[in-house]
Amino acid sequence: MFLHGRMKSNAVDPALLLTNKEKDDMEAGRLHTTTMSDSYGGIRNSVGIVLFIPRMYRVCCISLVICLVIAGMCCLIQSSDTASPSAAITSVANTAASTAMTSPYINDRDDNKQTLDKIGDTERLHHIDGHHPVSSVSYVHPHGKLNQSSDENRMLTSRIQLRPYKDTGIRLPVLPNYGSPETARLGCDHIYVIHNLGHPDRLLRMVKLLQLLRISAEFVPVMQPPESLLRAHMAALNRTSNIPSLENIIEWHTRHRIFRDMAEQGYRSAMVLDDSVDMELNIKTIMRAIHRHIPTDWDMLFPGHCGAFEGTQPRPSPDALPSLRLANMPICLHAHAISRQGLMRLLHSLPPLPTSNEIIGMAIMRLKEKGLLKMYSVDTPVFAPRPAAEHEATGLAGNKKLDISAVDHLALWQGQNKQKQH
Structure with a gap:
């Protein structure tokens, strides 16, 4: 609409924008089309219209068509992305990559606890039998609504516990x-x-x-x-x-x-x-x-x-x-x-x-x-x-x-x- 308004307000005589060569070519085109049969009248009129469109206007029209095609493709891609199922595993946060420890062999209880505590926002510390600290991580099925009778769904929504490995302070999933x-x-x-x-x-x-x-x-x-x-x-x-x-x-x-x-x-x-x-x-x-x-x-x-x-x-x-x-x-x-x-x-x-x-x-x-x-x-x-x-x-x-x-x-x-x- 904006482009159309600009074109309308600045309209000039098309003949003034043509070079001498273009005028000669168009004149030759008129002489040639008069010799054609009337059955080709529609084609002749279309060719005439195109030839009379100034070069600047043709470039603008082509650009407008390209923009419309790109906009349509973007809409299709966005609609397909929103329609595809996405995972909602709440235990995985973006902090996983930033929590890598400086040494792969750290076995200190506090350092390892800080790393695993950052696994997800839903992680909570509590105690089992009043003894060992356990961190629970919940998993949610990515396809939204769950069928509770499904073994797979029960597996993915179960709470995975983190417990100290044997006699160490390193807590790992169970x-x-x-x-x-x-x-x-x-x-x-x-x-x-x-x-x-x-x-x-x-x-x-x-x-x-x-x-x-x-x-x-x-x-x-x-x-x-x-x-x-x-x-x-x-x-x-x-x-x-x-x-x-x-x-x-x-x-x-x-x-x-x-x-x-x-x-x-x-x-x-x-x-x-x-x-x-x-x-x-x-x-x-x-x-x-x-x-x-x-x-x-x-x-x-x-x-x-x-x-x-x-x-x-x-x-x-x-x-x-x-x-x-x-x-x-x-x-x-x-x-x-x-x-x-x-x-x-x-x-x-x-x-x-x-x-x-x-x-x-x-x-x-x-x-x-x-x-x-x-x-x-x-x-x-x-x-x-x-x-x-x-x-x-x-x-x-x-x-x-x-x-x-x-x-x-x-x-x-x-x-x-x-x-x-x-």
Whole structure:
């Protein structure tokens, strides 16, 4: 309307705005159109009108049409965004990224409490049985109205509790028991998830992922050994070369604690996952099939690994799953399972702390090379580390793209393009 008004108020004779060449061309056009048949009268009139429109007016009209088209497209995009379901998981706040601790190995009660207290605005501290402080985080189904009879809805609206891990002040989520070990624990008696305290975003994502898939697991913090034990160990080495790094000692100590806990709890088998791991969306079905075909004398199973040549290895038997292989060198410990007999062999062969700078993953592979461990792998892996960008440069097989990523499905389900929450 504004543009139309400007054009009307400043109107001038179109002929004054034409150059001599344009006048000649228009005059030739008139002579040419008079020779045409009357059946083309409509076309002739249209061409005449267009030719008489000054150049400036034509540019303005074209610009106006383009603006109208862009405005219409924006309206369509906005309406589609508002119509799509968005997640409303109230426990996740924008402060998750800003609460990362300066050290991934902090185990101080107050520092860790401050980090987890900032997970969401709905978090409240209270006491259970008057003893342990527990923080509850509530989850809301992203599609709005809930059907309370749905198992999935009950899972997502349940309150996840944060309790101190064993004898430490580190509070971690406590997931409910979602059912039998065959499904809820991927065919094992127990699942451990190793959480790096320097990445609270991974903890939040893993909790939501396990909730979505209805997988029960126990979170275990990455912990540094006591200073007295560390000093005594380094003094016992009594050398200055090939000494283990602090990072190596911490990882070794954390995983050896899991081995000892598995032995103390009497678990016949357990799966150990990193908190950064992704998995196939139908991981329960895959793991049930694997456990039906794996030999009963297995020590370790690697459904997730970084091995490059596992596909060239033979199957355990002719009727075994095509993806189940006798392990070659799976390496990487982001997703593996341990049987009871495999656990006993690990505890017998591996000291509580490293005696060299060899990482625990390679130490386990050496036990396999010596024939001390019966190891199996899955090709291609059904677990993969995330984010993939950190591992793409290596080109290892364990970093292949999953068929149906559970993490991607979770992001889609939550609605990553949801409107900003106020």
